[in-house]
Amino acid sequence: MQSIEGHLPSQSPLHAILAPSGIAVVGASSDPTKRGYKAMVGLIKGGYGGAIYPVNPKATSILGVNTFASISDVPGTPALALICTPAATVPDLIAECGRLGIKGAVVLASGFGETGEAGAALEARMMANARAHGVRIIGPNTSGLFNLHHRVNLLALDNLKTGDIGIVSQSGNMLLSLALEAQHNGQVGFSTYIGPGNQADIGFNDYLRYLGEDEHTRVATLYVEGFRDGRKFLEVAREVAAMKPVVVYKSGATEQGQKAASSHTGALAGSYQMTVDLLRQVGVSVVQYSDEILPVAEGLSRLQKAAGKRVAVIADGGGQATIAADRLAEAGLSLATLSGHTQARLEALLLPQASSVNPVDVAGSSDAQPSLLAQCMAVVAEDDNVDSIFLVGMFGGYSLRFDESLLEDEMRGADAMLALAHATSKPLVIYSLYAPVKPPPLRCLHEAGLPVYASIEHAVRVLVALGERGDYLARHASQQSAAPTPPSASGSALLANARAEGRDLLEFEAKALLAEHAIRVPDERLVTHLQALSEVAADFADRPLAMKVVSRDILHKSDAGGVKLNLVGDAALRDAYLTIVANAREYAPNAMIDGVLVTPMADKGVEVIVGMLRDPVFGPVLMFGLGGVFVEVLDDVAFRALPISRADAESMVNQIKAQKMLEGVRGAQAVSKPALVELLMQVSQLVDAYPSIRELDLNPVIAYPDHHPSGYAIVDARIIVERDQ
């Protein structure tokens, strides 16, 4: 089983607010439909140990607690004010809190920034008072919070189990859904929940940092509709993920979903695919379906991470073994190839009709002795070819299905599995079709910390997350980003010049800048008059040439008739030159034509794209993808926030779904991945060195096999320059 990985040293102001010595409930109420009543119930029923000060000028006592007419009447200084009164009252109340020395306030009311201009003004007024008086604010428009380890429960949710899953959710209903699911399965417990609301003061990133610092939280679980400062989020998530798992469900996975999301939050939402890539880059476990959030969070909180993707399946029925094999393969995991020794050991345990080949099917061997399954798990756990162990079938239900007398042996089996979980560094993931029934052996397992899943599909998601976590910690967490390189004088001059002229780099300038930073660019010459052509052609000997117009005013060279390919011989070159210039003049009569670029045709290979953009949410982002129809039809691209590490670059190249294209299709040789990785690293450094590069687009880059002299050819390069405001 998992040892606690760690948490960050405490810095967040939230500790004082979330574990307050006393709470003033402003707007406490005896009306059961009011949140000021719910909060009182939650605190009292939850067993909050500090002092509760209900503030209500019209009552003398609420739920048996004496009230105070105003917050100023509260004796001493509670650490936290829970404000349940309407929006209009809030700014003055915050000022009053501040004057009384109350350092934190939770503001439930809606009617602030989310409703329009008047609300935004109110929110600004509230914040001015908060800053003036040093009050930190959760909300407004928050669904509330709880901190079960300190028995603070402002939501009055019943039946919450205290545990180690911390949650920040931009949807109150989502928290409710997770709480009901946890209540129903009876296994999962929570540490802290916070609804960030409008994030007028304390923001999403602060909450994540708090969960990273909180010693009671093993897994930080986030439901996100949109990021505001995505760059900062990545930074905090990277820091937290190095210490403990961070699980994120990002809604708005599709355009349709994004539209739905943006009508409900004001936050900007980047493309889903980019967001997922960037989150994974910093070690976040991204969950794709909402019903997988809790199983994955639970698995990460309880189970060992996996060192690799090789899963050993132990099953007591062929049907489920096959389903497990299907789901594992779909998820990119593999069935471990068991060693001969392991197979022999299994065969010694099992009946002749059993299969000792993974997925291992005990085929009736365990019918009279269910604990045999634990023995099989122990055997495969010792196999070096196995990274994780997946028990699939009816364990826990033998005594129900066959005979009550089997219960004793089944309990022994559960004990053996627990012992194995403590002894091995490999995760044991258990699916049982009896999980919903919770028979004693399964209760025993999960009470001792081994989750039992009721769905093969969910169990496989957990295996994936454990593998990704293992991979992240082993390969990525400690990796350094590409070392910064200084800008060159001539590169800076190129960019400054273009910027001064309010234009982007010309193609040959872009390539010159790449070359300054040791990125290989094709040999090419700018020809500005017909006479120079034959000399240039002679330089390139007999190779077929390509010619392209160079003009700051022509963005789409092909559309302008400004590109000619496969040119051989002086006559063809002259013709092409004249045609290109004429076409360009016709296409854009006022265009300034800087010349024609002449270069040998690139060898054939696989078209890829390398690009950089500055995302409004996440900052500079590098893109790598297959070119041609693949990028246009299939969006087969990978994103990483810049700067990248070498492991990032490698994972970008390996993330391409149509890997066959890179590995060689139709008899083609595999392209050199190291060359592409090097190029990505160099582009990362380049972009880092010149903040005035707004966008970069190397498209296409032709990738070549290992033995090719140049590794790749950058056929076209565009660099968009930041404009002065």
Next chain:
Amino acid sequence: MQSIEGHLPSQSPLHAILAPSGIAVVGASSDPTKRGYKAMVGLIKGGYGGAIYPVNPKATSILGVNTFASISDVPGTPALALICTPAATVPDLIAECGRLGIKGAVVLASGFGETGEAGAALEARMMANARAHGVRIIGPNTSGLFNLHHRVNLLALDNLKTGDIGIVSQSGNMLLSLALEAQHNGQVGFSTYIGPGNQADIGFNDYLRYLGEDEHTRVATLYVEGFRDGRKFLEVAREVAAMKPVVVYKSGATEQGQKAASSHTGALAGSYQMTVDLLRQVGVSVVQYSDEILPVAEGLSRLQKAAGKRVAVIADGGGQATIAADRLAEAGLSLATLSGHTQARLEALLLPQASSVNPVDVAGSSDAQPSLLAQCMAVVAEDDNVDSIFLVGMFGGYSLRFDESLLEDEMRGADAMLALAHATSKPLVIYSLYAPVKPPPLRCLHEAGLPVYASIEHAVRVLVALGERGDYLARHASQQSAAPTPPSASGSALLANARAEGRDLLEFEAKALLAEHAIRVPDERLVTHLQALSEVAADFADRPLAMKVVSRDILHKSDAGGVKLNLVGDAALRDAYLTIVANAREYAPNAMIDGVLVTPMADKGVEVIVGMLRDPVFGPVLMFGLGGVFVEVLDDVAFRALPISRADAESMVNQIKAQKMLEGVRGAQAVSKPALVELLMQVSQLVDAYPSIRELDLNPVIAYPDHHPSGYAIVDARIIVERDQ
């Protein structure tokens, strides 16, 4: 809500076996670990109304029922013998049953064909006796069966609810898993279950037909590891699916899973993707994940089918609304565009902060009046732009979350939803985060026949299945397959000739055969000597030409250097001709060279593939896909069993995932889908007319836009001819 669609007229011999007037339990036992005990318990506890005759020479009474020493001692003639004794005893027992006039036997024992040669011999002996004496057999090696409407329960599963979902499962554990899931959610009831076991006599297709005939079964649900006679299965499934929904989970979705499956069953497994396509073609609802089987079956048994893909979402929280929108989009469903009238009606019902744009978010409007949600559902149900209604959120839990006093209004809301379900022809799919808790309003809904789902993901799978069912019944069920065309004399002669020579059709012969059946083939000439070349070239005027070697001995023309493209001018043609012939002679010195095919270069367009193969399981199957890298890297292809209907052909073309390629990418025009549909229909007819065509491969076919004179160009055609044994 759904009306019962219908069932087939009774023919299956299973009715007598599954609703027997009396049952002899051979090998009945008092030992609780024996299946002969379980079966007795199941029958007695299940309340079986007919006579039970335990047969056991060593006991006098089992569970209070008097035993008989042998089956011959049983008075009268029970309709069914349940045989619980070991394999070796079975053949003689079957003969004895036959002599006594017992018409059906369920054989539980394993140790038959599945174990090897000796077992197969035993199985053959059993079957010989069964045929000789007219006994029909379920099994052997069956996990058992139940027929809850007749209180026959040989599995002794507790807590099974009698209902209308019929199951055939090749995995006993899968049945157990579904039964436990149903028990846990408390909603779903079953009619009949049968474990087909080795299918020595009655086979999978018979069981499916029985479920089609069974008046108590609304949905036939099948767990399949492998099909034996897939062609027959498709036929029966088509017949049943026209009457009632058929749900199939096919295991072995991946290569890894298929390997796992084939180690457990002897049945052949075709490619998963092909299997899914063929099942959908005949109206089967294919379920991809095992945990979706029951939700989808339940939805199809209870809810209206949907007339289209436009879903109206009514939500009481932004978070879940966004998740729903994401999942709908991923599943290929769309958010209905609500009419202005509908939006105005919603706005009249809702608070100002609500969103009347789909997904409709009531944003607190229902907090004090949950029945408002039912009103919103009724409003959108009347919108012609809406095909199905999806309620998302916390309905059913308002009284728990907010205040008990809301229960009354919530029950009113549930009643209103039920009334709406009866009044509208559109399905109401309900997700509630309170589903696991089963509060009274939700209990009321599902007791009255409206399922409530606990997972947005599962609810969306149900919406998909309802839409597919509606589409199938509206577009496919009544469609005729392409009318058979007679073979032509010359076509038959071509094939007979090739067959006699033990070879496949030459390319020009294949194209001639296509042309016989009015399939457009490019203008082309077979040139057999250099002298003929200039005349042929003159016929094609100035168009650039392609030349290809024609040889019965050269399969891969390009590999042999036997293809030259873009030839212009007499000199180039002569060079190419000589080079091709020389290359071919070098590549295959003994090859018989029939000449060189000369044809104008095809215009550029989108490469597609049309193919036909005879699958060992499913018979003749047509394939359509994108050509080039798409088929090799992405397997972007569609399959249909032959012959196809026009709707089949249309759905094949529309199934291609990279639709953008067909619809025009990078400024290209869309290709003519009608031309491709016509080609697919013609190929279906052609293949049907000539059973000696074993495989056909039109690859590539270049597809053109609507206005293009020829619609498409079949650049290469291969027809593989059936060999004589």
